[in-house]
Amino acid sequence: xxxxxxxxxxxxxxxxxxxxxxxxxxxxxxxxxxxxxxxxxxxxxxxxxxxxxxxxxxxxxxxxxxxxxxxxxxxxxxxxxxxxxxxxxxxxxxxxxxxxxxxxxxxxxxxxxxxxxxxxxxxxxxxxxxxxxxxxxxxxxxxxxxxxxxxxxxxxxxxxxxxxxxxxxxxxxxxxxxxxxxxxxxxxxxxxxxxxxxxxxxxxxxxxxxxxxxxxxxxxxxxxxxxxxxxxxxxxxxxxxxxxxxxxxxxxxxxxxxxxxxxxxxxxxxxxxxxxxxx
Amino acid sequence: xxxxxxxxxxxxxxxxxxxxxxxxxxxxxxxxxxxxxxxxxxxxxxxxxxxxxxxxxxxxxxxxxxxxxxxxxxxxxxxxxxxxxxxxxxxxxxxxxxxxxxxxxxxxxxxxxxxxxxxxxxxxxxxxxxxxxxxxxxxxxxxxxxxxxxxxxxxxxxxxxxxxxxxxxxxxxxxxxxxxxxxxxxxxxxxxxxxxxxxxxxxxxxxxxxxxxxxxxxxxxxxxxxxxxxxxxxxxxxxxxxxxxxxxxxxxxxxxxxxxxxxxxxxxxxxxxxxxxxx
Numbered sequence: 001x002x003x004x005x006x007x008x009x010x011x012x013x014x015x016x017x018x019x020x021x022x023x024x025x026x027x028x029x030x031x032x033x034x035x036x037x038x039x040x041x042x043x044x045x046x047x048x049x050x051x052x053x054x055x056x057x058x059x060x061x062x063x064x065x066x067x068x069x070x071x072x073x074x075x076x077x078x079x080x081x082x083x084x085x086x087x088x089x090x091x092x093x094x095x096x097x098x099x100x101x102x103x104x105x106x107x108x109x110x111x112x113x114x115x116x117x118x119x120x121x122x123x124x125x126x127x128x129x130x131x132x133x134x135x136x137x138x139x140x141x142x143x144x145x146x147x148x149x150x151x152x153x154x155x156x157x158x159x160x161x162x163x164x165x166x167x168x169x170x171x172x173x174x175x176x177x178x179x180x181x182x183x184x185x186x187x188x189x190x191x192x193x194x195x196x197x198x199x200x201x202x203x204x205x206x207x208x209x210x211x212x213x214x215x216x217x218x219x220x221x222x223x224x225x226x227x228x229x230x231x232x233x234x235x236x237x238x239x240x241x242x243x244x245x246x247x248x249x250x251x252x253x254x255x256x257x258x259x260x261x262x263x264x265x266x267x268x269x270x271x272x273x274x275x276x277x278x279x
Numbered sequence: 280x281x282x283x284x285x286x287x288x289x290x291x292x293x294x295x296x297x298x299x300x301x302x303x304x305x306x307x308x309x310x311x312x313x314x315x316x317x318x319x320x321x322x323x324x325x326x327x328x329x330x331x332x333x334x335x336x337x338x339x340x341x342x343x344x345x346x347x348x349x350x351x352x353x354x355x356x357x358x359x360x361x362x363x364x365x366x367x368x369x370x371x372x373x374x375x376x377x378x379x380x381x382x383x384x385x386x387x388x389x390x391x392x393x394x395x396x397x398x399x400x401x402x403x404x405x406x407x408x409x410x411x412x413x414x415x416x417x418x419x420x421x422x423x424x425x426x427x428x429x430x431x432x433x434x435x436x437x438x439x440x441x442x443x444x445x446x447x448x449x450x451x452x453x454x455x456x457x458x459x460x461x462x463x464x465x466x467x468x469x470x471x472x473x474x475x476x477x478x479x480x481x482x483x484x485x486x487x488x489x490x491x492x493x494x495x496x497x498x499x500x501x502x503x504x505x506x507x508x509x510x511x512x513x514x515x516x517x518x519x520x521x522x523x524x525x526x527x528x529x530x531x532x533x534x535x536x537x538x539x540x541x542x543x544x545x546x547x548x549x550x551x552x553x554x555x556x557x558x
Contacts, residue, residue: 183488195547209462224544235536257514265503268474
């Protein structure tokens with residue numbers, strides 16, 4: 001692949017550009033974003049050139065869609081008209097079913113392969129992009145069938161995943177969405193709901209809190225511009241996760257102040273240890 | 280004050296010893312703990328000498344109780360029999376009403392002043408103690424009446440609080456407990472319940488998660504040996520906080536996937552920003 005086009009040069013798109021460059025990519029990296037973002041991306045050396053979407057799509061061997069989910073869904077049809085037949089279109093959207101379904105309907109002139117790098121920071125935008133963002137993180141791919149990973153364009157793209165330090169994981173789009181409802185979307189809601197519970201209340205205004213509150217509300221800084229689409233496209237699975245969580249809180253409420261609570265704490269500590277061991 | 284006795288040389292007790300030493304305390308620091316802990320504390324230079332409780336209580340100008348809450352409540356009466364009349368007994372327990380009430384009943388031969396440094400780490404024990412633990416953190420004091428802060432022993436103790444980098448805050452024990460139910464105990468339950476919800480489920484085992492899950496379950500590593508007492512002695516206030524949180528989650532559930540969710544996210548981000556601005 002000689003030319004990579006990053007659609008949406010924000011935290012993820014910008015980091016992917018920096019990451020492949022650092023990993024030795026010698027070709028051209030085009031950016032498709034607002035004028036301000038292109039200017040910042042050029043200044044930081046994240047991309048080589050800014051381009052209108054149509055032009056970039058016609059030139060690129062890899063189209064990397066790192067926009068909000070609704071924007072990706074919206075622009076797939078348009079891109080299909082412009083893209084080179086041997087190109088690969090992939091995306092970095094946080095939910096996969098809606099995007100993969102749409103791609104199946106409208107991408108006919110090139111290959112589409114859904115993806116989701118499990119990396120992030122609370123800071124957004126190309127200013128927060130970094131070459132090491134994907135280091136040690138899983139990179140989920142959601143092909144419709146295993147053969148989709150064997151095309152020349154897919155093989156070439158897949159080759160870059162370990163080179164940027166990521167671990168490729170293959171999942172169906174439905175399985176991906178159900179999984180991240182629990183492992184990513186639920187933690188977000190848990191933190192946002194904690195912060196929203198405290199907002200306007202007198203207790204935090206006393207200043208009487210420790211680092212626990214600061215850490216627990218870090219995710220609550222995340223932008224709704226990104227999360228709105230995630231909730232919209234993964235509502236069904238998130239509702240299940242939320243239901244499990246509320247039920248668990250009710251168990252905690254019943255057990256509070258008694259010895260039975262130890263069992264809940266032990267379960268919690270076990271899981272907390274497990275997610276640390278494997279990272 | 281010439282001699283400080285640290286009852287419970289763990290994270291908080293050990294850090295207090297290191298902090299006053301770093302801030303220039305020239306006197307003797309005694310430790311009252313298990314043999315293993317005393318050995319480790321001596322090795323790290325956290326205390327000068329280990330002592331049985333009775334001996335240390337008879338010698339100390341400041342008795343710093345940094346044990347679990349139930350242990351503090353239990354040993355107050357005993358200490359009253361041994362203590363020097365001009366000494367100050369203070370504690371670092373995470374709830375105050377139960378301790379202050381007990382002290383009012385049984386401490387007659389010296390002064391008691393309840394305290395709660397709002398500092399912590401997920402690691403426990405004297406091994407995790409550090410001189411800078413209290414730096415920039417609030418140090419709550421819960422006197423029964425304002426005059427209690429004006430005695431020579433109290434003034435001397437209070438003088439060390441800014442010297443170890445802490446900000447003194449005066450609250451009634453009830454107000455303290457109600458406040459930390461929201462700002463400290465609720466965040467703990469939120470994290471533990473998230474981790475307990477995921478424990479044994481298939482989703483985390485896929486490895487498909489990002490740093491958000493790891494960060495969100497950090498508090499879930501906390502020991503029940505400490506938290507059991509907190510839940511027991513602050514159950515009433517924590518139940519109120521938990522109720523508010525569950526109600527908020529139910530509002531989130533209703534709003535999920537719709538535009539009304541933006542309002543919740545904005546409230547959450549506002550609070551998350553506020554608790555950062557002031558630290």
